[in-house]
Amino acid sequence: MSDDSDRSPITDGYVVPIAGLIALCFAVMAGLTAPRALSGEPAQALLPIGFAIGALAALRLSQRHAAASADSDDVAADDEAR
Template sequence: MSDQSEGSAFDEGYVVPIAGLLSFMFALMAGLTAQRALSGDPTDVAVTVGFALVAVLALRIRMKAVAAQTSEDGEASEQ
């Protein structure tokens, strides 16, 4: 069963705010764990680096979603 839609997953407009919030949340968690990583066990650095990488990944997803929406808006205005 399909919904017969030919659009992309970014059409709904919920990806941009959710990805932005996820990016902010993981960046905040990376900042909160940074002091423990710098003053504690070297393995604690992995948690901070992991949070930072997920924050960057969520930011990249958000940027791709914004680019997809603006390209669709540009195509719609040309027609």
């Protein structure tokens, strides 16, 4: 039953879309809290900044996983061609 790949079949195609949705949620939350931060104290600006950093981190995770998946697919294709 094994296809001799080192990736888990459960998480194979789910990481990139879920990380993208998390990034979208963080970006929306940052946008919703930005007006309060702009009109209030400087300490209130930490919340939207934190959400923006979370969105960027989730996007970076998504890109890294997509690149790792593409690299492993290329290696698998090269191995099959030999």
